[in-house]
Amino acid sequence: MNWRRATIAMLAAVPLIALFAFGFTRNPSEIPSPLPGRDAPAWALTVFAPGEPPLARPVGDTLRLHDLLGKVVVLNFWASWCLACRDEHVPLSETARQYADRPAQFIGVLYNDRPAAGTRWIADMGGQSYPSVVDPGARTAIDYGLYGVPETFIVDTKGRIAYKHLGPISERVLRQWIDSLLPRAAGGDTPRRDSVR
Amino acid sequence: MIGLLAHNALLVSLIAVAFGALITPVAVRSGRREWLQLTYGSVYANFLLVSIATAAMIVALVTHDFSVSYVAAVGSRSTPLLFTVISLWGALEGSILFWAWVLALYAAAVVYLHHRRPGNLVPYAAMTLLFVAAFFAVLLVGPADPFRPVSPVPLDGPGPNTLLQNHILMAVHPPLLYLGYVGMSVPFAFAIGAILGDEAPSNEWTRLSRRWMLASWGFLGAAIIAGMWWSYEVLGWGGYWAWDPVENASFLPWLTATAYLHSVMVQERRDMLRLWTLNLCVATFVLTILGTFLTRSGILSSVHAFTTGAIGYYFLAFIAIVLVVTLVLVAGNSERVRTKGSLGGAASRETVFLLNNLFLTAVMLTVLVGTLYPLIAEAMRGVKVSVGEPFFNRMAVPAMVALIFLMGVGPALPWGSCTWAEARRRLFPPAIGAAILGAIAVLSGARTISVILAFALVGYAATGNLREYWIGMRARRRAHGESWVTALVRLTGGNRRRYGGYVAHIGVLFVALGVTASSAFRSEREATLVPGGSLTVAGQTVRLKSVWGREEPQRSVIGATLDVLGKDGAVIGTIAPRMNYYRVSDQPVPTPDVRSGLRGDLYVNLMAFDANGANATVKVIVEPLVPWIWFGGFVIVAGAVIGLFHRGPRGTAPELATESAPAPDPALAPAAP
Secondary structure: OOHHHHHHHHHHHHHHHHHHHHHOOOOOOOOOOOOOOOEOOOOEEEEEEOOOOOOOOOOOOEEEOHHHOOOEEEEEEEOOOOOHHHHHHHHHHHHHHHOOOOOEEEEEEEOOOOHHHHHHHHHHOOOOOOOEEEOHHHHHHHHOOOOOOOEEEEEOOOOEEEEEEEOOOOHHHHHHHHHHHOOOOOOOOOOOOEEEO | OHHHHHHHHHHHHHHHHHHHHHHHHHHHHHOOHHHHHHHHHHHHHHHHHHHHHHHHHHHHHHOOOOOEHHHHHHOOOOOOHHHHHHHHHOOHHHHHHHHHHHHHHHHHHHHHHHOOOOOOHHHHHHHHHHHHHHHHHHHHHOOOOOOOEOOOOOOOOOOOOHHHHOOHHHHOHHHHHHHHHHHOHHHHHHHHHHHHOOOOOOOHHHHHHHHHHHHHHHHHHHHHHHHHHHHHHHOOOOOOOOOOHHHHHHHHHHHHHHHHHHHHHHHHHHOOOHHHHHHHHHHHHHHHHHHHHHHHHOOOOOOOOOOOOOHHHHHHHHHHHHHHHHHHHHHHOHHHHOOOOOOOOOOOHHHHHHHHHHHHHHHHHHHHHHHHHHHHHHHHHOOOOOOOHHHHHHHOHHHHHHHHHHHHHHHHOOOOOOOHHHHHHHHOOHHHHHHHHHHHHHHOOOOOHHHHHHHHHHHHHHHHHHHHHHHHHHHHHHHHOOOHHHHHHHHHHHOHHHHHHHHHHHHHHHHHHHHHHHHHOOEEEEEEEOOOOEEEEOOEEEEEEEEEEEEEOOEEEEEEEEEEEOOOOOEEEEEOOEEEEEOOOOOOEEEOEEEEEOOEEEEEEEEEEOOOOOOEEEEEEEEEOHHHHHHHHHHHHHHHHHHHOOOOHHHOOHHHOOOOOOOOOOOOOOOOO
């Protein structure tokens, strides 16, 4: 056994292992997106699930992004066939309720699904505190460059996309972004980037 | 209940393999060889226990036992039975279980076949396999436990990933891949066993390991081709290879294994390259583990990547241990292993084998660097880059083309040396084949030098290999008056390793021809058709007949039926691409339809459709010679099978004899024994 050679050979493995270890600190699916910082594409969508008081909106009502300027808008794309949407259902509904008296508006957008299936899903999940709208032909989803569901966009009070979240969103992330965008928190130096769960 | 049983079986197997691995050095060093029965016993026990766990998983899947976490994650009552069973390897935990089972199977086979062999090689090889098995057992009782209890028990599950339940090849590709990947642990175990058992300085261990390598190589090659086929039939882009990290990961060990199969011949013939062959053996295994790590750790972005978790860290630790231990063992013993033989002459078969190894290694390193480069770039410069087809096509393909040329040169040249005049005489005839295929390429419309060259070199190599057969058969006919068929059978039977190799070459050439033709002469068009409307691509016409829908238990299917029209406008067949909407997925799974012929495929994919059936948008691709790729895959496997049944006392082939005592030429031997 030649230990000098063995040691040299062993050292040769170190950079490779270090490289792989570094790989764990990165997220390869974190893809830069041009959307955050841009004006949110406009939409006018019809309510199919009213939500619960005090956040309820009547079925058939049309919600427009334009009318919501001055509020932080949380736009959550979901579907009844989407499993990950179940994970984020409670955090979304709960957080919406907690911000009921603040200028924040949560809206669910049904993606590639029938309103009847959506309504049944909401009932199965024990209700949804905020209204959900239908997106005929997935036009809004296309405007927002949706990869899949769930995907959540947080629009600031001036109608700009502040944050885009792929995958189920958590209460912590929601609170952090809404707090930083509400008028009271005037800091405004929030990081602008995308994130994947 | 069944989950608990299986979990405990895996736990006991972990204890068994750890015990068996640790007792081996004690038994060998203390000279108590009877204790090796414990090593071998633990190999068999591991096989039994992992088999129980695997069988339990299949039972749980088939009976929809959603209290088992893996079944809850991939099972569904509406999934057809076949896809339920094969979802065993459809997701992370199940695939690790299946891996562990294949490894246990190989280890049991190795011990069963070789345990009577004297010396310490087999005990240490068994120990190495037990260590690898221990790693997978740790995964299975820890981070990748597929048998975690689920409470409350769900009534139904989401079913397997939709892409994986859309095609029958999903039942074929993964098992072949695992048989290939895991099989490469065996030659590695023999290499480590040879070093530890102090047999590395002889050529004996490669006689044991090369057959296992050949079998694994055959499986892996078949798996790669099956994977290409699956991608072609399912993904709807009309391609079969995209240099995706995971595809590359399967290709890398295949390259080093191919190099090994050639270098081992030089080692045996000329007493050269022993250390190099050992390195190839070890590298092949390390590359399989690296490939698995890349697929399952989530550090590279890939369409094939499994969902990730803590398992990546375990794999990193395992790779680190494997790398360090093998590098220390190989480098520390390199001086003793090194061979003293030398090249006969410049124009000789071993020179070609050296070049073959050089190019194969170059391709391997190129693909490896290209695959890891995104990671390297981010570590060094903090930027995200992706390395795509242009890099690989420009950097790796020329060396692959050179390898095709060598495939024609090698068989023509003799071992040892020959004069240049003799070399010219042997190397000239295949040039006729090169001219013919080059001319066919030009007549088919090829105008770029690289395409014409690729065709010509395939022609050269094909002629070179077929000529070896022809020469041998002619000699047998003259010597024994045999018919052509008898001569062919006896010639092949007389030296199956050699002639199996030529068959594998022919298979590779079929693949090369299919790949070249389908990349160079592919034509495609996309159009929106109303019923009765037609589209012509490269002389092939399709006419939309109808757009239809159908409900199935697990999915909705939208399809378009098109008539395929012959030259005279008559309907010669139909083709029906579909889009499958699985209940559990947000994305439809395209299901292109392919009409294959000798000259190539008509490939039609449904891109979009009108909900009322008023029109359909289809992409029509004419892909010349694609079926030849799949056919080549079968030929490669046939070559490997012929080589596997090579006879000889304990794997000693006639050709193992040295130059001074020439082996009987199978072309002249009276009849196959």
